[in-house]
Amino acid sequence: MTYLPFSRPDIDEHTIEAVSQVLRSGWITTGPYVTKFESALSSYVGGRKVRALTSGTAALEIALMIAGVGKGDEVIVPAMSFAASANVILRRGAVPVFVDVELASRNLNVSLLEAAISSRTRAVMPVHFAGLPVDMDRLLQIARKFDLRVVEDAAHAIGSEYRGRRIGAFGDIACFSFHPNKNMTTIEGGAIACNHADEARLIEVERFHGIERHADGNIDVISAGGKFNLSDVSARIGLAQLERLDAFGKRRRELASIYFHELSADPPGILPEAGDEGHCWNMFTLLLPFDRLGMTRTQFQQAMGKRGIAIGVHYPCIPGLTLYRQLDYREERFPIASRIGRETVTLPLFPAMTDDDVRRVCSTLRGVLANRS
Known part of the structure; x- marks a missing residue:
């Protein structure tokens, strides 16, 4: 694997x-x-x-x-x-x-x-x-x-x-x-x-x-x-990287397009905004309603990891971090950022991935969510 x-x-x-x-x-x-x-x-x-x-x-x-x-x-x-x-x-x-x-x-x-x-x-x-x-x-x-x-x-x-x-x-x-x-x-x-x-x-x-x-x-x-x-x-x-940057961006857009094709018909959560051809797709993030799914994000990450797929978190709501709470910022004042902080997961995306790698991520994700109990 x-x-x-x-x-x-x-x-x-x-x-x-x-x-x-x-x-x-x-x-x-x-x-x-x-x-x-x-x-x-x-x-x-x-x-x-x-x-x-x-x-x-x-x-x-x-x-x-x-x-x-x-x-x-x-x-x-x-x-x-x-x-x-x-x-x-x-x-x-x-x-x-x-x-x-x-x-x-x-x-x-x-x-x-x-x-x-x-x-x-x-x-x-x-x-x-x-x-x-x-x-x-x-x-x-x-x-x-x-x-x-x-x-x-x-x-x-x-x-x-x-x-x-x-x-x-x-x-x-x-x-x-x-x-x-x-x-x-x-x-x-x-x-x-x-x-x-x-x-x-x-x-x-x-x-x-x-x-x-x-x-x-x-x-x-x-x-x-x-x-x-x-x-x-x-x-x-x-x-050397700058010489290849446009090619990297082209491949990232192709991979993002496959993610949308695989996930849009029956979206498991909220997909990112697609943007246009100017989007360089540094990451592909998805919002999953863990409170309704009956599993935690950590459990989801662990389940995907056991199947050979790493999942990132980008990002928590900054006012909810300890430093900023100590400075009297409150996460609840920013409901959208707070929701993203709770639900966001980052799916693999890098130029060396194959089309089948993306399909594997999506099928594994659907399998983990279907068998979350």
Whole structure:
């Protein structure tokens, strides 16, 4: 029985050989391949300024910094996402203001956005969940009306398009993740796409100890920067992955289409929003009504696991997590995010899967639910 993880990176022999050449070169930290990787990413998103970092989380935190978010400011964020989306706001000394999400898209409900804006609101951070773009035209219009910065959490969305434009190719600031469960990987890594050279320079300074290099070869430290610079080893993987990204996206869309074909006739729960050809399908999540099924999600995961299929959970409702309960957030104030947090399961989806792998997942899922007693 072949074991199916819910995600797996696709690293080919060409990439392995390319990395070995970097290792043999003796230059393995930030160097020429990071520069090449940033240039390739910039071309991919229409020529915007792009700077690579050690993670998507680092990208979000630095993006908030260059957006001017500081102590006491408020940042609007969806109530259902990975915890990092809110944690980085706290790390800036700012206050997360949660907004509920839509049931099918799992994206921030833009119709609730204006009601969440106050005089302290500095930015809004939409998350393109599973690669399905948020309604960016409407969101950017509201942001302009209230003079807010927009930091896109595009961790899932490298390769997605919104109305014919690649995510990251327009807007204010977009942050990508290249973790192994994303559509392309650098092992660990991330990037920021922004519009202005001065902001790109701030990222460069912040990602390496606040150091500013002078033309005469001397250096100065102009801020208490961190250590978020990407290595050439990771960048070389990223270059090879970027060359294959569109092919990865095409295969992911094919696999998602089979899921819909297999599950739509008699849906066991609520399927995700299908989107259009611009959806890059980082994940395929399903909502199952466990309270009515008479089984827990853990029991479902264990039953699928015994049959060789891994099931993920993406994601809990952030205000229901211990840290945020201690800060007096309440999950019940966000009924859709709370429901998603209780019912969501993530089915396997990665380019190396076969069509029959998807059919196996679906038939196994139906069998587990039919025999849950």
